[in-house]
Amino acid sequence: MDKGTKKISxxxxxxxxxxxxxxxxNDLLQTTVTSAYPIIKDDLDLSFTQIGSITFVYQIAxxxxxxxxxxxxxxxxxKGSMELATTFTMLGxxxxxxxxxxxWIYLAVFTIGIGSSILHxxxxxxxxxxxxxxxxxxxxxxxxxxxxxxxxxxxIIAITVVPYGRSHFLWFVLLSALSYxxxxxxxxxxxxxxxxxxxxxxxSAFRPRPLxxxxxxxxxxxxxxxxxxxxxxxxxxxxxxxxxxxxxxxxSIQFSQVCLFAFLFATAAGTLIGGPVxxxxxxxxxxxxxxxxxxxxxxxxxxxxxWATIALSFCSGLVLSSAxxxxxxxxxxxxxxxxxxxxxxxxxxxxxxxxxxxxVLGNLIDTHGIEAVYRMVxxxxxxxxxAVFLPDLRDRTTTRPxxx
Numbered sequence: 516m517d518k519g520t521k522k523i524s525x526x527x528x529x530x531x532x533x534x535x536x537x538x539x540x541n542d543l544l545q546t547t548v549t550s551a552y553p554i555i556k557d558d559l560d561l562s563f564t565q566i567g568s569i570t571f572v573y574q575i576a577x578x579x580x581x582x583x584x585x586x587x588x589x590x591x592x593x594k595g596s597m598e599l600a601t602t603f604t605m606l607g608x609x610x611x612x613x614x615x616x617x618x619w620i621y622l623a624v625f626t627i628g629i630g631s632s633i634l635h636x637x638x639x640x641x642x643x644x645x646x647x648x649x650x651x652x653x654x655x656x657x658x659x660x661x662x663x664x665x666x667x668x669x670x671i672i673a674i675t676v677v678p679y680g681r682s683h684f685l686w687f688v689l690l691s692a693l694s695y696x697x698x699x700x701x702x703x704x705x706x707x708x709x710x711x712x713x714x715x716x717x718x719s720a721f722r723p724r725p726l727x728x729x730x731x732x733x734x735x736x737x738x739x740x741x742x743x744x745x746x747x748x749x750x751x752x753x754x755x756x757x758x759x760x761x762x763x764x765x766x767s768i769q770f771s772q773v774c775l776f777a778f779l780f781a782t783a784a785g786t787l788i789g790g791p792v793x794x795x796x797x798x799x800x801x802x803x804x805x806x807x808x809x810x811x812x813x814x815x816x817x818x819x820x821x822w823a824t825i826a827l828s829f830c831s832g833l834v835l836s837s838a839x840x841x842x843x844x845x846x847x848x849x850x851x852x853x854x855x856x857x858x859x860x861x862x863x864x865x866x867x868x869x870x871x872x873x874x875v876l877g878n879l880i881d882t883h884g885i886e887a888v889y890r891m892v893x894x895x896x897x898x899x900x901x902a903v904f905l906p907d908l909r910d911r912t913t914t915r916p917x918x919x
Contacts, residue, residue, distance in 0.1 A: 527645045527646070527647050528645075529700075530641070530645040530700075530701060530704045531642065531645050531646070531653055531656045531657065532656070533697055533700050533701050533704075534638050534641060534642050534645070534656070534657050534660070534701060535656050535657055535659060535660030535661075536660055536697050537597065537634070537638060537660070537694060537697045537698050537701060538634075538638060538657055538658070538660035538661035538664065539660035539661065539663055539664035539667075540664060540690055540691075540693060540694040540697065541600070541601070541604065541630070541631065541634050541661065541664065541694065542660075542661040542662070542664035542665040542668070543664035543665065543667055543668045543671070543690065544604050544605075544608060544627075544630075544664075544668075544687055544690055544691065544694070545577075545604065545627060545630075545631055545664075545665070545668075546664065546665045546668030546669060546672075546779075547608055547611060547627075547668065547672065547684055547687060548569070548570070548573050548611070548624050548627060549570070549669075549753055549754055550668055550669040550672040550673075550676075550772065550775075551611060551672070551676075551681065551684070552566050552569070552754070552757070552758075553677075553757060553758070553761075553768045553771070554676065554677065554680075554681050554768075555569070555620060555681065558681060559616065559617055559620070561617065562877075562881055563755075563758070563877040563878075563880045563881045563885075564874075564877050564878050564881050565617060565877075566754070566877050567754070567873045567874040567875070567876060567877020567878060568621075568874055568877070569617075569620060569621065569624055570750075570754055570869070570873035570874065570877075571871065571873060571874035572621045572624055572625055572628070573624035573625065573627060573628045574628065574867060574869045574871075574873065575628070575867060576624070576625040576626075576627075576628025576629055576631075576632065577627075577628035577629075577631040577632050577867075578628075578632070578864065578865075578867030578868075578869075579632070579867070580629060580632035580633070581631075581632045581635060581636050582636075584596075584632060584633050584636050584637065585636035585637075585640070588636070588637060588640070589640075592705075592709055593637075594702060594705065594706050594709065595702065596633055596634075596637040597633075597634065597637060597638065597698035597701055597702055597705075598695060598698050598699070598702065599633055600630045600631070600633035600634035600637070600698075601630065601634075601691055601694045601695055601698055602630070603626055603627070603629045603630035603633065604626075604627055604630030604631070604634075604691060604694075605630075605688055605691035606626050607623050607624065607625075607626035607627030607628075607629075607630065608623075608627065608684055608685075608687050608688060608691065609623075609685065609688065610622060610623030610626060611623040611624065611627070611681075611684055612681055612682050612683070612684035612685045613682065613685075638657065638701075639654075639657065639843070641701060641704075641705055642654060642656075642657040643847070644705075644708060645704070650844060650847075651791050651792075651793050651840070651844060652791050654840045654843060654844055655786060655787050655788075655791055655840050658786040658839065658840045659783055659784075659786045659787050661786075662779070662782050662783030662784075662785075662786045662836060663780070663783040665779050665782070665783070666776055666778075666779030666780040666781075666782065666783045667776070668779075669772045669773075669775045669776050669779065670772065670773060670776040672684075672772060673768075673769045673772035673773060673776075677768055677769055677772065678769075725848060725849065725908050726849065726906065726908075730906070731849050731850070734849060734905065734906065735846070735849065737901060737902075737904060737905060738842060738845065738846060738861070738905075739864060740898070740901055741802060741806060741838075741842065741898075741899060741901060741902055742842065742861070742864060742865055742868060743868055743898070744806060744895050744896060744897075744898030744899050744901070745806055745835060745838055745839070745896070745899070746865060746868045746869050746872055747872050747892050747895035748809065748813055748831070748835065748892050748893070748895045748896055749782075749835060749869070750868075750869045750872040750873050750876070751872070751876055751888070751889065751892040752778060752828060752831070752832070753775075753778075753779075753869075754873045754876070754877075755876060755877075755880065755885060755888075755889075756771075756774070756775055756778060756828065757771035757772060757774070757775050758771075758880075758885055759885050759886070759889055760774055760821070760824070762885050762886070763824075763885075763886060764821045764824075766821070774825055774828070777825055777828070777829055778825075778828045778829060778831075778832045779832065780829075780832075781828075781829040781830070781831075781832030781833040781836070782832040782833070782835070782836035783836070784833055784836075785805075785832060785833040785834060785835065785836035785837045786836050786837065786839070786840060788801075788805075788837040792837070792841075793840070793841040793844060793845075797907050797908075798841040798842070798844055798845035798848070798908065799845070799902060799905040799906070799907050799908075801837060801838065801841035802838050802841050802842055802845065802899070802902045802905065803899060803900075803902035803903060803905075804834075805834055805835055805836075805837040805838035805841070805899075806835065806838050806896050806898075806899025806902065807896060807897065807899040807900055807902070808834045808835075808896075809831050809834045809835040809896040809899075810893075810894075810896040810897050810899075812827045812828075812830045812831040812834070813827075813831055813892075813893040813894075813895075813896055814893045814894070815827055816828060816831070816889070816893065817886060817889045817890045817893060835896070838899075839865070842861065843861055845905070845908065846861050848908050849908070876888055876892070879891075
């Protein structure tokens, strides 16, 4: 056992890097959904309401199954989970490239969403196993890969797909093959871990909850409110930012994709902040500062010129994105013996809220116009003030036995 444990410890950093790379490739492939919107809208003559409904289908698929995957694999780990996720994503991309109508688009993005719903809770669990106790740093390494993938995706699509047509999404199948190679390395380490510790091994040694059941439930509800406040604004930018820039400033689709890349790049960079800073000052304060700190930028952006808008969106992404690693780790600390379920629950909830918000915003844009909606959602980060009511979990202990 000692020899196996030492070997696991020795390869922990390569595994974390591989997990970040897998997250990079997954989210790069997943971002084909939102990046394809201007192309799909023109190809199929869709309304903004229909664009919002595509996001709704995708994110519901990516949300509902995540806590279920986490719950099932908490009890019975599955060695091929990462490769299975890549398979679903690859099939969905093929469908997105070739779909002849809206119904097939729905099926394609649903399949891509299933891939995401498998990868996120499983990769988050393995990240915890490979962290060596530095969970904030490990989670940020994992998260930054996904955010950089989401940032690079629109830029690659602007170069390789927008000038040539939607069928060129098929080139992304090559990235799926690369993703298989990365996940195979992760799986070898994970298989060794399971073989060493047994298939019923938990993600960590048993630890009691820091709060009682009632307080834990109340705090989880509060975290959900904070996620909603974050994603109202974040999804408004991710899904409709290109349309906002095209409508307000008359820029090209390609340049709008470059602007989206700048915003998503900022969200990737900001992700590196949340985990390590939370290790030092506490998750609560990172959550509070990151969400509320976005408000000055979000409120100014609808009234700015083109270059100021790009700068303000960059600042918004940088500050706001630091919240999610801290939120996820805070939730895992609430329920320390259900890492897969908690990861799936909060990844899934974030995706689900994102889908609902995108659908609602699409309808509002059709009715009131995109600039009016951007002025409206700019106020949502102020709801992050609710984070002042989060208890600080540092140094909290409980003598009660816990089964969570």
